[in-house]
Amino acid sequence: MNSDSILILGTGALATLFAARLAAADISVTMLGTWAEGLAALSENGVRVDGNDRAFQVHATDKPAECKGMHFALVLVKAWQTEHAARQLSNCLAEDGVALTLQNGLGNDTILAGTLGLPRVARGVTTLGATLLAPGLVCLGGEGPVSLESHTRLSPLEKMIHRAGFVVNVVDNVQSLVWGKLVVSSAINPLTALLRVNNGKLLEHPPARALMGELARETATVAKELGVALPFLNPERAAEEVARRTAENQSSMLQDILRGAPTEIDAINGEVIHLAEEKNLQIPVNRTVWSLVKVISVRGKIKT
Numbered sequence: 001m002n003s004d005s006i007l008i009l010g011t012g013a014l015a016t017l018f019a020a021r022l023a024a025a026d027i028s029v030t031m032l033g034t035w036a037e038g039l040a041a042l043s044e045n046g047v048r049v050d051g052n053d054r055a056f057q058v059h060a061t062d063k064p065a066e067c068k069g070m071h072f073a074l075v076l077v078k079a080w081q082t083e084h085a086a087r088q089l090s091n092c093l094a095e096d097g098v099a100l101t102l103q104n105g106l107g108n109d110t111i112l113a114g115t116l117g118l119p120r121v122a123r124g125v126t127t128l129g130a131t132l133l134a135p136g137l138v139c140l141g142g143e144g145p146v147s148l149e150s151h152t153r154l155s156p157l158e159k160m161i162h163r164a165g166f167v168v169n170v171v172d173n174v175q176s177l178v179w180g181k182l183v184v185s186s187a188i189n190p191l192t193a194l195l196r197v198n199n200g201k202l203l204e205h206p207p208a209r210a211l212m213g214e215l216a217r218e219t220a221t222v223a224k225e226l227g228v229a230l231p232f233l234n235p236e237r238a239a240e241e242v243a244r245r246t247a248e249n250q251s252s253m254l255q256d257i258l259r260g261a262p263t264e265i266d267a268i269n270g271e272v273i274h275l276a277e278e279k280n281l282q283i284p285v286n287r288t289v290w291s292l293v294k295v296i297s298v299r300g301k302i303k304t
Contacts, residue, residue, distance in 0.1 A: 004028060006160060007067050007092060009085045010076035011038035011060070013130035013255065014102070016138040018074060020047040021164040023056035030059040030067055032088060033077075041135035050139040067092040072157045073099040075112065078256075079267030082108045086115035093120060098153035102126050102146070104185055104252065105267025106178070122151040125177040127184070127242060128166075129199070129249035141199075141249025142242075143167075149174035179223045180231040180238065186269050187215035187239040189253035190289040193263065194296065196254065200247025203240060211285065212239050218283040219272050225279045257296060265293040 004027050008015050011033035023029045023046075033039055042060035061067065071094045077085045082103065089099055093116060100122045101108045113121040129141030145167040148154055154170075162168045171177060191202055191212055202208045213236035220235035232238040256263045269290040276283045 004160065005030070005070065005072070006157070007032060007070040007073040008076060009033070009073060009088065010078075010081075011035045011042065011135070012076065012078070013132040013138050013252065014126075014128065015074075015076040016047050016132060016136060017049065017128065017130040017140065018076065018161075018164070019058050020049045020056055020138065021166065022160065023047060023058055024054075025160070025164040027160050027164065028059075029056075030061065030070070032061060032064065032067055032092070034062055034081075034084075035135075036062070038135040045136050048137045050133060050137060064088045064091040069094050071097040072160070073097065074157075075099055075101040075103060075108070077103070078252075078262065079103055079105040079108055079264045080262055082111045083115075086112045090115050095120075096153070098122050098151065098157065100124050100148070100154065100157060103267075104181075104189075104264050106182060106271040107267065119153070122149055122154050123174050123178065124148040125174065125181050126166075127181060127246075129246035131250045132255060142246030144245070145169050147171050147174065147177050173229075176229050176231050179228045182268065182272065183216050183219045183223065183230065183235050184239050184242045186219045186272055186286060187212045187235075188243055189251045190265060190269055190293050191215070192251040193253040193257045193265075194289065194292055196258075198247065198254075199243045199249050199251060202243050203247075209240070211289075212236075212243070214285045215239075215269075215289065218276075218286050222272055222276050222279070222281060222283065225281060226275065253293070257293075263293055263297055265290055265297070269293075 008031045019029045039060045046055035046057045048055045102124045109123045126146045127144030131139045147169045216235040216239040269286045
Protein backbone atom coordinates (compact mmCIF):
# COMPACT_ATOMS: atom_id res chain seq x y z
CA MET A 1 0.00 0.00 0.00
CA ASN A 2 1.34 3.48 -0.79
CA SER A 3 1.59 6.14 1.91
CA ASP A 4 -1.43 7.99 0.49
CA SER A 5 -3.79 5.19 1.45
CA ILE A 6 -5.97 5.00 4.53
CA LEU A 7 -8.35 2.45 6.00
CA ILE A 8 -11.43 3.80 7.77
CA LEU A 9 -13.31 1.47 10.08
CA GLY A 10 -16.97 2.46 10.09
CA THR A 11 -19.57 3.76 7.66
CA GLY A 12 -21.42 6.21 9.90
CA ALA A 13 -21.52 9.99 9.95
CA LEU A 14 -17.95 10.83 10.98
CA ALA A 15 -16.50 7.97 8.95
CA THR A 16 -18.32 9.26 5.87
CA LEU A 17 -17.19 12.84 6.47
CA PHE A 18 -13.55 11.84 6.84
CA ALA A 19 -13.79 9.55 3.82
CA ALA A 20 -15.23 12.31 1.63
CA ARG A 21 -12.63 14.90 2.59
CA LEU A 22 -9.72 12.47 2.34
CA ALA A 23 -10.88 11.15 -1.05
CA ALA A 24 -11.33 14.73 -2.26
CA ALA A 25 -7.64 15.26 -1.42
CA ASP A 26 -6.69 12.39 -3.77
CA ILE A 27 -6.03 9.97 -0.93
CA SER A 28 -7.02 6.35 -1.55
CA VAL A 29 -9.75 5.46 0.96
CA THR A 30 -10.95 2.00 1.96
CA MET A 31 -13.97 1.77 4.26
CA LEU A 32 -14.42 -1.44 6.25
CA GLY A 33 -17.81 -1.93 7.87
CA THR A 34 -20.71 -4.24 8.62
CA TRP A 35 -23.70 -2.14 7.50
CA ALA A 36 -24.78 -3.82 4.26
CA GLU A 37 -26.96 -0.95 3.02
CA GLY A 38 -24.23 1.59 3.74
CA LEU A 39 -21.54 -0.46 2.01
CA ALA A 40 -23.74 -0.96 -1.05
CA ALA A 41 -24.45 2.77 -1.32
CA LEU A 42 -20.79 3.66 -0.89
CA SER A 43 -19.74 1.19 -3.57
CA GLU A 44 -22.38 2.38 -6.02
CA ASN A 45 -22.51 6.12 -5.36
CA GLY A 46 -19.31 6.98 -3.46
CA VAL A 47 -19.24 9.41 -0.53
CA ARG A 48 -20.94 12.78 -0.59
CA VAL A 49 -21.16 15.82 1.65
CA ASP A 50 -24.46 17.70 1.66
CA GLY A 51 -24.19 20.89 -0.38
CA ASN A 52 -21.54 19.46 -2.70
CA ASP A 53 -22.85 17.72 -5.80
CA ARG A 54 -19.60 15.85 -6.35
CA ALA A 55 -19.26 12.25 -5.19
CA PHE A 56 -15.90 10.69 -4.34
CA GLN A 57 -15.13 7.05 -4.95
CA VAL A 58 -13.99 4.80 -2.11
CA HIS A 59 -13.45 1.07 -1.78
CA ALA A 60 -16.15 -0.18 0.60
CA THR A 61 -16.06 -3.73 1.91
CA ASP A 62 -16.99 -6.00 4.80
CA LYS A 63 -14.02 -8.29 4.15
CA PRO A 64 -10.83 -7.64 6.16
CA ALA A 65 -8.93 -9.79 3.65
CA GLU A 66 -9.37 -6.98 1.09
CA CYS A 67 -7.59 -4.52 3.42
CA LYS A 68 -4.37 -6.36 4.21
CA GLY A 69 -1.13 -4.47 4.65
CA MET A 70 -2.65 -1.06 5.46
CA HIS A 71 -0.24 1.21 7.31
CA PHE A 72 -2.80 3.76 8.50
CA ALA A 73 -6.23 3.13 9.94
CA LEU A 74 -8.80 5.55 11.34
CA VAL A 75 -11.17 3.91 13.84
CA LEU A 76 -14.60 5.56 13.77
CA VAL A 77 -16.93 2.74 14.76
CA LYS A 78 -19.24 2.95 17.77
CA ALA A 79 -17.61 2.17 21.11
CA TRP A 80 -19.56 -1.06 21.46
CA GLN A 81 -18.06 -2.23 18.14
CA THR A 82 -14.43 -1.66 19.15
CA GLU A 83 -13.62 -5.28 20.04
CA HIS A 84 -14.86 -6.42 16.63
CA ALA A 85 -12.89 -3.62 14.96
CA ALA A 86 -9.74 -4.70 16.82
CA ARG A 87 -10.12 -8.26 15.54
CA GLN A 88 -10.61 -6.97 12.00
CA LEU A 89 -7.56 -4.74 12.27
CA SER A 90 -5.44 -7.65 13.41
CA ASN A 91 -5.94 -9.02 9.88
CA CYS A 92 -5.50 -5.69 8.10
CA LEU A 93 -2.93 -3.51 9.79
CA ALA A 94 0.74 -3.81 8.82
CA GLU A 95 3.15 -4.76 11.60
CA ASP A 96 4.61 -1.26 11.51
CA GLY A 97 1.21 0.39 11.00
CA VAL A 98 -0.86 2.49 13.36
CA ALA A 99 -4.58 2.70 14.13
CA LEU A 100 -5.85 6.08 15.30
CA THR A 101 -9.05 6.13 17.37
CA LEU A 102 -11.18 9.27 17.34
CA GLN A 103 -14.11 7.49 18.99
CA ASN A 104 -16.42 8.69 21.74
CA GLY A 105 -16.10 7.59 25.32
CA LEU A 106 -13.34 5.94 27.34
CA GLY A 107 -11.42 2.70 26.92
CA ASN A 108 -11.40 2.28 23.14
CA ASP A 109 -7.61 2.62 22.92
CA THR A 110 -7.16 0.01 25.65
CA ILE A 111 -9.35 -2.47 23.78
CA LEU A 112 -7.49 -1.86 20.51
CA ALA A 113 -4.08 -2.15 22.18
CA GLY A 114 -5.11 -5.42 23.80
CA THR A 115 -5.32 -6.96 20.34
CA LEU A 116 -2.89 -4.89 18.27
CA GLY A 117 -0.25 -3.96 20.85
CA LEU A 118 0.49 -0.48 22.20
CA PRO A 119 2.90 0.62 19.41
CA ARG A 120 0.14 0.19 16.81
CA VAL A 121 -2.51 2.31 18.59
CA ALA A 122 -2.79 6.10 18.90
CA ARG A 123 -5.43 8.32 20.48
CA GLY A 124 -7.00 11.46 19.15
CA VAL A 125 -9.99 13.70 19.78
CA THR A 126 -12.27 15.67 17.52
CA THR A 127 -15.30 17.82 18.23
CA LEU A 128 -16.49 17.79 14.62
CA GLY A 129 -20.23 17.38 14.24
CA ALA A 130 -21.74 15.27 11.47
CA THR A 131 -25.18 13.88 10.68
CA LEU A 132 -25.74 10.98 8.31
CA LEU A 133 -28.60 11.96 5.99
CA ALA A 134 -28.53 8.71 3.99
CA PRO A 135 -26.05 5.91 3.39
CA GLY A 136 -22.93 7.60 2.01
CA LEU A 137 -24.37 11.13 2.41
CA VAL A 138 -23.29 13.27 5.36
CA CYS A 139 -24.08 16.77 6.57
CA LEU A 140 -21.44 18.74 8.44
CA GLY A 141 -22.87 19.75 11.81
CA GLY A 142 -20.01 21.88 13.08
CA GLU A 143 -16.30 22.30 12.49
CA GLY A 144 -13.73 21.39 15.10
CA PRO A 145 -10.05 20.49 15.33
CA VAL A 146 -8.54 17.02 15.22
CA SER A 147 -6.12 16.74 18.13
CA LEU A 148 -3.62 13.89 18.12
CA GLU A 149 -1.24 12.54 20.71
CA SER A 150 2.46 12.54 19.88
CA HIS A 151 3.29 9.15 18.34
CA THR A 152 6.29 8.02 16.33
CA ARG A 153 4.16 6.52 13.55
CA LEU A 154 1.52 9.24 13.18
CA SER A 155 3.31 11.89 11.12
CA PRO A 156 2.21 10.65 7.63
CA LEU A 157 -1.38 10.21 8.83
CA GLU A 158 -1.32 13.65 10.42
CA LYS A 159 -0.23 15.13 7.08
CA MET A 160 -3.03 13.30 5.20
CA ILE A 161 -5.69 14.57 7.61
CA HIS A 162 -4.34 18.10 7.31
CA ARG A 163 -4.24 17.80 3.52
CA ALA A 164 -7.92 16.83 3.61
CA GLY A 165 -8.79 20.23 5.09
CA PHE A 166 -9.00 19.41 8.77
CA VAL A 167 -7.39 21.56 11.45
CA VAL A 168 -4.85 19.23 13.06
CA ASN A 169 -3.02 19.72 16.36
CA VAL A 170 -0.44 17.46 18.00
CA VAL A 171 -0.73 17.74 21.78
CA ASP A 172 1.36 16.59 24.72
CA ASN A 173 -1.58 15.67 26.96
CA VAL A 174 -4.31 14.02 24.94
CA GLN A 175 -5.84 12.59 28.14
CA SER A 176 -6.93 16.09 29.08
CA LEU A 177 -8.72 16.51 25.75
CA VAL A 178 -10.27 13.03 25.92
CA TRP A 179 -11.81 13.96 29.26
CA GLY A 180 -12.76 17.38 28.00
CA LYS A 181 -14.73 15.76 25.21
CA LEU A 182 -16.21 13.27 27.69
CA VAL A 183 -17.48 16.13 29.87
CA VAL A 184 -19.19 17.68 26.85
CA SER A 185 -20.49 14.39 25.40
CA SER A 186 -21.89 13.23 28.74
CA ALA A 187 -23.78 16.53 29.01
CA ILE A 188 -25.12 16.90 25.47
CA ASN A 189 -25.57 13.45 23.94
CA PRO A 190 -27.98 11.76 26.38
CA LEU A 191 -30.20 14.84 26.69
CA THR A 192 -30.55 15.23 22.92
CA ALA A 193 -31.34 11.53 22.66
CA LEU A 194 -33.98 11.69 25.39
CA LEU A 195 -35.58 14.93 24.16
CA ARG A 196 -35.19 14.12 20.43
CA VAL A 197 -33.69 17.53 19.66
CA ASN A 198 -30.62 18.91 17.91
CA ASN A 199 -27.76 20.15 20.09
CA GLY A 200 -28.69 23.82 19.97
CA LYS A 201 -32.20 23.25 21.32
CA LEU A 202 -30.72 22.40 24.72
CA LEU A 203 -29.77 26.07 25.07
CA GLU A 204 -33.29 27.31 24.33
CA HIS A 205 -35.05 25.60 27.23
CA PRO A 206 -33.91 26.55 30.77
CA PRO A 207 -34.60 23.13 32.36
CA ALA A 208 -32.63 21.33 29.63
CA ARG A 209 -29.84 23.87 29.86
CA ALA A 210 -29.69 23.41 33.63
CA LEU A 211 -29.52 19.62 33.29
CA MET A 212 -26.73 19.95 30.73
CA GLY A 213 -24.79 22.06 33.21
CA GLU A 214 -25.33 19.57 36.04
CA LEU A 215 -24.11 16.69 33.88
CA ALA A 216 -21.01 18.59 32.82
CA ARG A 217 -20.17 19.56 36.40
CA GLU A 218 -20.62 16.00 37.67
CA THR A 219 -18.31 14.54 35.02
CA ALA A 220 -15.76 17.29 35.68
CA THR A 221 -15.84 16.37 39.38
CA VAL A 222 -14.92 12.78 38.50
CA ALA A 223 -12.07 14.00 36.31
CA LYS A 224 -10.75 16.18 39.14
CA GLU A 225 -10.89 13.28 41.57
CA LEU A 226 -8.84 11.19 39.11
CA GLY A 227 -6.24 13.92 38.81
CA VAL A 228 -7.13 14.83 35.22
CA ALA A 229 -6.62 18.49 34.33
CA LEU A 230 -9.40 19.49 31.97
CA PRO A 231 -8.69 21.81 29.00
CA PHE A 232 -11.17 24.37 30.35
CA LEU A 233 -11.99 25.95 33.70
CA ASN A 234 -15.79 26.01 33.42
CA PRO A 235 -17.34 22.68 32.34
CA GLU A 236 -20.85 24.12 32.08
CA ARG A 237 -19.70 26.87 29.74
CA ALA A 238 -17.66 24.39 27.67
CA ALA A 239 -20.73 22.21 27.08
CA GLU A 240 -22.83 25.24 26.14
CA GLU A 241 -20.16 26.47 23.74
CA VAL A 242 -20.11 23.14 21.87
CA ALA A 243 -23.92 22.99 21.81
CA ARG A 244 -23.95 26.48 20.32
CA ARG A 245 -21.22 25.73 17.75
CA THR A 246 -22.95 22.49 16.67
CA ALA A 247 -26.49 23.84 17.07
CA GLU A 248 -27.92 22.14 13.97
CA ASN A 249 -26.16 18.85 14.56
CA GLN A 250 -27.89 15.67 15.66
CA SER A 251 -25.69 14.04 18.27
CA SER A 252 -24.49 10.53 17.48
CA MET A 253 -26.62 9.21 20.35
CA LEU A 254 -29.75 10.83 18.97
CA GLN A 255 -29.00 9.40 15.53
CA ASP A 256 -28.66 5.94 17.10
CA ILE A 257 -31.96 6.25 18.97
CA LEU A 258 -33.81 7.46 15.86
CA ARG A 259 -32.66 4.47 13.81
CA GLY A 260 -33.14 1.93 16.61
CA ALA A 261 -29.42 1.16 16.96
CA PRO A 262 -27.42 0.54 20.15
CA THR A 263 -26.07 3.72 21.73
CA GLU A 264 -22.69 4.59 23.28
CA ILE A 265 -24.28 5.47 26.62
CA ASP A 266 -22.21 2.83 28.46
CA ALA A 267 -18.91 4.16 27.08
CA ILE A 268 -19.84 7.75 27.93
CA ASN A 269 -22.06 8.26 30.99
CA GLY A 270 -21.72 4.60 32.02
CA GLU A 271 -17.94 4.91 32.28
CA VAL A 272 -18.29 8.13 34.27
CA ILE A 273 -20.60 6.33 36.70
CA HIS A 274 -18.22 3.38 37.00
CA LEU A 275 -15.25 5.62 37.81
CA ALA A 276 -17.33 7.68 40.23
CA GLU A 277 -18.29 4.52 42.11
CA GLU A 278 -14.61 3.61 42.48
CA LYS A 279 -14.05 7.00 44.13
CA ASN A 280 -17.28 6.90 46.18
CA LEU A 281 -18.63 9.95 44.36
CA GLN A 282 -22.34 10.59 43.94
CA ILE A 283 -23.33 11.70 40.43
CA PRO A 284 -27.11 11.29 40.41
CA VAL A 285 -27.88 13.20 37.20
CA ASN A 286 -25.47 11.09 35.13
CA ARG A 287 -26.96 7.96 36.66
CA THR A 288 -30.51 9.09 35.88
CA VAL A 289 -29.90 9.94 32.22
CA TRP A 290 -27.88 6.72 31.79
CA SER A 291 -30.87 4.74 33.08
CA LEU A 292 -33.35 6.61 30.89
CA VAL A 293 -31.31 6.15 27.71
CA LYS A 294 -30.99 2.43 28.51
CA VAL A 295 -34.77 2.26 28.89
CA ILE A 296 -35.59 3.96 25.59
CA SER A 297 -32.91 1.90 23.83
CA VAL A 298 -34.61 -1.30 24.97
CA ARG A 299 -38.05 0.09 24.18
CA GLY A 300 -36.97 0.81 20.62
CA LYS A 301 -36.23 -2.89 20.11
CA ILE A 302 -39.62 -4.06 21.39
CA LYS A 303 -42.32 -4.49 18.77
CA THR A 304 -45.62 -2.92 19.81
